[in-house]
Amino acid sequence: MTELSRRQLLTEACVGAAAVATPSEAAAIARPPKQMPPDAVGMLYDSALCIGCKACVAACKAANGMPAEIPAHLSDWNENTWDSPDDLSGRTLNVIKVYRNGTAEKKDREIDGFAFVKRHCLHCVDPSCVSVCPVSAMRKDPVTGIVTHNPDACIGCRYCVYACPFGVPQYDFNNPFGKIAKCQFCSHLQKVGKIPACCDVCPTGASLFGTVRDLEQETSRRLSAPAGTSYQFPRGRLGDNRPPNEAPVPSYVKAVYGLREAGGTQVRYIAGVPFPRLGLPAVPPVSPASLAEGVQHTIYQWLIAPIVAFAGLALLVRHNLARGRSDDAPETQGDRP
Amino acid sequence: MGATRNSDVDLAACLGPGADEPVRSAGGLTRRQVMQFCAGMAATMGLSSAAGVRMAEAAVSAARPPVIWLHGQECTGCTESLLRSSHPTLDAILLDVISLDYHDTLCVGAGYQALDYKHAQMEKHRGKYVLVTEGGTPLKDGGIYCKVGGKTQADLVREAAEGAAAVIAIGSCASWGGIQSADPNPTGAVGTQAVIPGKLVINVPGCPPNPYNFLSTVLYLLTFNRPPELDTQNRPKFAYGRLIHENCERRPHFDAGRFALEFGDEGHRQGFCLYKIGCKGPETNANCPSIGFGDVGFGSWPVGTGHPCFGCTEKETAFRKPLFALATVKTLTPPTAYPQVDAMKGTGITPGAAVVIGTVGGLAVGAGAMLLKQMGNGNKIAGDASNEQGSP
Numbered sequence: 001m002t003e004l005s006r007r008q009l010l011t012e013a014c015v016g017a018a019a020v021a022t023p024s025e026a027a028a029i030a031r032p033p034k035q036m037p038p039d040a041v042g043m044l045y046d047s048a049l050c051i052g053c054k055a056c057v058a059a060c061k062a063a064n065g066m067p068a069e070i071p072a073h074l075s076d077w078n079e080n081t082w083d084s085p086d087d088l089s090g091r092t093l094n095v096i097k098v099y100r101n102g103t104a105e106k107k108d109r110e111i112d113g114f115a116f117v118k119r120h121c122l123h124c125v126d127p128s129c130v131s132v133c134p135v136s137a138m139r140k141d142p143v144t145g146i147v148t149h150n151p152d153a154c155i156g157c158r159y160c161v162y163a164c165p166f167g168v169p170q171y172d173f174n175n176p177f178g179k180i181a182k183c184q185f186c187s188h189l190q191k192v193g194k195i196p197a198c199c200d201v202c203p204t205g206a207s208l209f210g211t212v213r214d215l216e217q218e219t220s221r222r223l224s225a226p227a228g229t230s231y232q233f234p235r236g237r238l239g240d241n242r243p244p245n246e247a248p249v250p251s252y253v254k255a256v257y258g259l260r261e262a263g264g265t266q267v268r269y270i271a272g273v274p275f276p277r278l279g280l281p282a283v284p285p286v287s288p289a290s291l292a293e294g295v296q297h298t299i300y301q302w303l304i305a306p307i308v309a310f311a312g313l314a315l316l317v318r319h320n321l322a323r324g325r326s327d328d329a330p331e332t333q334g335d336r337p
Numbered sequence: 338m339g340a341t342r343n344s345d346v347d348l349a350a351c352l353g354p355g356a357d358e359p360v361r362s363a364g365g366l367t368r369r370q371v372m373q374f375c376a377g378m379a380a381t382m383g384l385s386s387a388a389g390v391r392m393a394e395a396a397v398s399a400a401r402p403p404v405i406w407l408h409g410q411e412c413t414g415c416t417e418s419l420l421r422s423s424h425p426t427l428d429a430i431l432l433d434v435i436s437l438d439y440h441d442t443l444c445v446g447a448g449y450q451a452l453d454y455k456h457a458q459m460e461k462h463r464g465k466y467v468l469v470t471e472g473g474t475p476l477k478d479g480g481i482y483c484k485v486g487g488k489t490q491a492d493l494v495r496e497a498a499e500g501a502a503a504v505i506a507i508g509s510c511a512s513w514g515g516i517q518s519a520d521p522n523p524t525g526a527v528g529t530q531a532v533i534p535g536k537l538v539i540n541v542p543g544c545p546p547n548p549y550n551f552l553s554t555v556l557y558l559l560t561f562n563r564p565p566e567l568d569t570q571n572r573p574k575f576a577y578g579r580l581i582h583e584n585c586e587r588r589p590h591f592d593a594g595r596f597a598l599e600f601g602d603e604g605h606r607q608g609f610c611l612y613k614i615g616c617k618g619p620e621t622n623a624n625c626p627s628i629g630f631g632d633v634g635f636g637s638w639p640v641g642t643g644h645p646c647f648g649c650t651e652k653e654t655a656f657r658k659p660l661f662a663l664a665t666v667k668t669l670t671p672p673t674a675y676p677q678v679d680a681m682k683g684t685g686i687t688p689g690a691a692v693v694i695g696t697v698g699g700l701a702v703g704a705g706a707m708l709l710k711q712m713g714n715g716n717k718i719a720g721d722a723s724n725e726q727g728s729p
Contacts, residue, residue, distance in 0.1 A: 055595075096675065245663055
């Protein structure tokens with residue numbers, strides 16, 4: 001293979017890669033997006049209702065048997081008494097964080113205000129962690145749509161940690177026999193007719209459990225209600241007859257996080273400040289799994305990629321061998337006396 | 338803490354000889370006792386110990402300020418609470434610090450005799466007396482739902498306020514109507530300020546208010562001849578400047594997400610936060626957690642005993658919001674111990690690490706380059722050698 005042809009090959013490869021990167025091409029290559037199960041369950045987290053009491057964090061730890069976590073910068077005054085995780089980790093499945101700007105005087109105001117945000121698994125419709133898991137330890141329930149993790153099947157490769165666009169699955173690096181930790185929507189409680197612990201304890205209804213279908217209606221009701229008017233915010237599970245939390249409608253940012261992100265998620269956010277301020281990543285509307293699987297399943301169909309690769313290698317070796325013989329032959333002949 | 342320590346020093350300096358002999362004008366209290374009481378009051382209000390000395394001077398001066406105390410629609414709980422103050426006891430205050438010339442509950446006289454005396458005192462001390470109102474005032478139907486001596490409460494308040502140097506409304510009823518003003522408010526009950534809109538009314542709300550908040554306000558008035566610093570609802574800031582939620586002894590439970598979910602459950606027995614069973618501490622301004630009630634020590638206030646605060650010092654909360662409805666959390670700023678959404682993870686590379694990595698990397702690259710060069714030379718040499726060997 002000559003120098004010129006190699007350059008041509010590389011150039012063409014780059015052009016091809018650029019073509020793949022354009023959205024239309026990506027959509028053409030990507031496999032069709034997966035659909036949400038009709039009875040999928042989810043959660044609506046309303047940042048404007050959240051008072052930052054961390055009842056959900058405490059309840060999550062209790063329901064899932066997770067240990068308390070005290071970060072180093074708090075350990076001087078907080079010696080294993082006050083669970084205060086900094087972020088999701090191998091020991092924390094659910095965390096409340098705060099957005100703070102300027103004087104932080106008023107809640108749900110972008111400038112000189114503050115807001116709370118809850119972070120845990122969003123239970124994607126088309127989850128990347130399930131797609132990358134080589135041993136099917138990550139699974140998506142076909143009925144509820146809950147993304148679960150089976151530690152007995154897990155080999156600890158941590159592909160899911162790198163694949164998740166929201167940074168949810170976490171590996172416990174502090175444990176020599178560490179495991180992947182991830183919110184499983186308290187599926188062990190749901191099996192016995194209960195609801196996820198965080199939604200169960202939330203005092204204001206900021207974390208609300210229900211079917212995604214019902215939650216979507218509730219979301220649009222809230223976003224269309226005029227700010228300041230009285231509203232009966234349901235608590236616990238949507239549709240249960242728990243006493244609601246009557247409060248004025250906050251002024252929402254008229255958008256829903258999780259509606260399209262990464263091909264849609266079953267956990268949705270609404271808030272009084274823009275989502276990037278709350279540290280929610282800007283994720284394209286296409287599921288990374290559908291794109292990656294589209295590419296992989298195309299080039300590996302009928303073993304095309306290996307066959308092409310081996311054929312190319314064989315040609316190269318054959319070509320080089322021939323050249324080697326032709327190079328050697330005249331030299332040895334010429335040197336002979 | 339500093340004020341208390343200073344006041345001890347000042348006390349010793351001010352008291353002089355004979356500190357433990359009863360002062361006649363202080364009705365049997367020793368000078369030391371009077372000084373200690375006033376220094377304590379000054380500390381309650383966050384004033385300097387010098388103010389305590391001035392208060393003591395004002396309190397034992399011969400001219401005790403006359404006080405007219407009117408009762409409207411109420412339960413006398415404010416007076417009952419005041420009667421149980423113990424440092425000093427109310428009798429010492431009433432008989433020695435102030436001159437309580439008229440009080441519906443505590444009057445010795447009765448009927449027209451008492452009323453005549455009230456009128457005489459009001460005329461005599463016109464422009465000098467302090468008017469204290471306890472209880473709401475009905476305005477509906479001409480105010481006929483509360484009358485004393487044939488006159489409506491509204492008229493009595495207006496009449497007494499006219500010649501008053503200062504007006505203090507004690508309790509939630511006098512401050513803004515209280516329980517009888519709750520929906521549907523059949524008597525049209527209002528607070529004292531609504532009856533005399535032109536005059537400043539110092540509100541000391543509470544159901545009942547802490548007696549020391551009232552006594553401190555009175556002593557401040559006596560000492561400085563002006564009301565203490567007031568908030569937008571005319572409550573003294575020294576007592577009502579902070580949310581209960583800020584100083585509550587159960588606050589750490591709130592911040593850690595530990596809540597009593599119902600009365601008598603495990604969390605309730607453990608002393609967890611009462612927010613979820615309706616505590617109004619997060620929206621109520623009062624100093625209850627700091628000074629407690631009844632002088633029996635720490636924890637002697639509603640939340641301390643296990644019952645949610647019902648917001649008695651707030652106009653829009655007590656008797657208006659359901660007892661077990663959630664409070665609106667008026668956080669001044671978000672808690673500092675919470676993780677930030679934009680927190681940096683890790684500390685980046687340190688200069689030392691950069692030097693080590695750079696050195697090792699550079700060495701590796703250099704060594705690799707040298708190795709390749711050597712290999713190329715070696716091949717050539719080896720090739721030449723083989724050629725030379727092969728040539729003979």
